Amino acid sequence: MPILDRPLRNSKFTLDSSGVAGFFGGEEAISAMATVHLFKGRQWLGWYNSPGSYTIAKRFGQLAASRFWDGLFPGPNETPEISFGLDGRPGPKYIASLSGTEMQTGHLGYLTMEKAKEVKGLMQIEGRETAPSNVALLELKDVKYDDKVPQRDLGNALVALIPVLISFAACIMCAIVADWFSCSMILLGIVSNGVACLVIGSGELSLDTVKKPAPGAPPGDGMLIGDDTVIVVRGAEKDVNAITKGKFVLTIGGGPTYDRIGLCSLLLLVQFMLQLLLIPQGSLFGQIMFLGTLGVSWVYNSYLSSLEKERIQAKVLFKKLGKPDMRKFRLGTRTTMTVFACLLVCDGMESPYGGIDPEKILRNFIPNNTQVWRRWRTKVIQQMKEEKSSPTSLIxxxxxxxxxxxxxxxxxxxxxxxxxxxxxxFVGYHKHFVSP
Known part of the structure; x- marks a missing residue:
């Protein structure tokens, strides 16, 4: 006997929500799951009935690499980093100031460029404007590679308590009115999503790169060159390598087959099948409770998706780098930007430029080889030499x-x-970097 009379027991209306339970909100659920490694304690807050169980199972089941799992979840066996969006973005080109080495950076170079776009306190360099562009100066400190990447505070993840409490409340309400079909399916959804978050979220995120450069290697100073932004990077070779050659590494137990993730995906798949069969057997009240938990969970997953995962990754990266300073300048023309960037690269170098070739830097931005441009480059380089002795003269x-x-x-x-x-x-450089 139920403790309370079942609401809507005499209604002839039938609400069949099982058909959408496994598909509705799938993309949002995947995006929410991908944040599990970025927030402290996020893996412990997945105990709610989440929509999109079928979509999640098919997506993350591909991590499991064996004949059995490949047959059950066909598709490419991606690395955990790519599956969770922690790798895969091509970064800007990097040019080393001293060696002249050019390389294509990866995901961390991309995140650094995205971080530069968010820098506040933009300083305007005077001059005419045709194609405005930005130059940022990033000075790296001593980067520690001996521990895992720090996670973001739990604040945003604590919002998960809302769907958690509502899912448990709905489950209890269904039990009170003796709707065991709906009660058990909500409980199964809570358990399967919670276990998946716990297993997947148990991975540790670290930063890997070339940590020990060759003895006697020069400083790693150089430039990240984007479409309308140039980042001048200063620091020791091992520190700059974090951005130019580094990558996030996600270490999850059970690799390389990741059988535990395969089992979690199988549980989510079983959940989808059982909900498809049993939810129609529940009462109208139970179906409303079930659908209500999915709706609230979908709103929470959408909230996590809206937090811009790559923006969070950039903040996590810069926290790992020791929160280095980044100053950003806006210049009105590509010509002004080119000279300003060259001055920043050569700043602080002993004459003549500490082994840096200013002409090569200028040509990287403006390769034009007409007589006008050749004369222009010659005069700029002569002025840079003069800058060492008489920084106020532009003769x-x-x-x-x-x-x-x-x-x-x-x-x-x-x-x-x-x-x-x-x-x-030159005037802008003198104002911000030379004048006392």
Missing amino acids: HLEVDQDDRSHLEGGDIQLLTTLLNDAKFA
């Missing part, structure tokens, strides 16, 4: 008689404009 950034004798009127006007752009870069 070399003027059109001289030799220029007038070799260039036509239109070219002289263009050279004058380009040299004025360079002047703004």
Whole structure:
């Protein structure tokens, strides 16, 4: 006998929610599951009846690598890092200042570039504007590789208590009215999602890279070059390697077959099948309770999905890097940006530029090889040499008689404009980095 009379017991209306239980909210559930390694304690807060069990099972079941699991969950056996969105993004090109080495960075280079876009306190360098771009200066400290990547605080994850409490309350209400079909299916959903979060969330996130460069290796200073943003990176080789050659590594027990993840995915698949069969046998009240738990859980999963996983990853990365300072400058033309970036790369180097080739840096941004551009590069480099002794004089950034004798009127006007752009870069550099 039920403790309470079952509400809506005489209703002839039938609510068959089993058909959508395994598919509804699947993408949001996957996005929510992918945050389990980024928040402290998140793996302990998965005890709620989540929608999308079939979608989650098919997605993460592909991590399990054996003939049995490959047959049950066909698809590529991706690494845990790629499955959870911790790897796979191509990063910007990196050019080392001293060696001139060029390489394509990976996911951490991409996150660094995304972090630069969020830097507040943008400093404007005066000058004309045609194609505004940004230059950021990132100074890396001593990066520690001897422990795991720190996670974000639990604050956002604590919102999970809402679907957890509602799922348990709905389960108890169904038990009170003796709707055991609905009660058992809600409980199965709680258990299967909780176990999946616990097993998947048990993995440890760490940062891996070339930790010990060759003895005598020069500083790792260089530039990350994006579409409209350049990041000048300063630091020891081992520290810069964290961004240029590093990657997140997610270590989950049971690898490389990951049988425990396979079992969790199988449990989610069984949950989907049983809900498909048994929820229609429940009462209208129980079906409403079941659907209500799915709705609340979907809202929570959508909330986690809206937190921008890559933005959280960037914050986690910079916390691991020791929260280095990043200053950002906005420049009005590509010419001004090129000179300003070159000045930052050479800043602090002993003459002549500590082995850095300024012309090569300038050509990386502006490879044009016309007579105007060749003269422009020559004058900028001469001015950089003068900067060491007389930083307030811009004598070399003027059109001289030799220029007038070799260039036509239109070219002289263009050279004058380009040299004025360079002047703004020198003035801005002197204001922010040279003046006391």
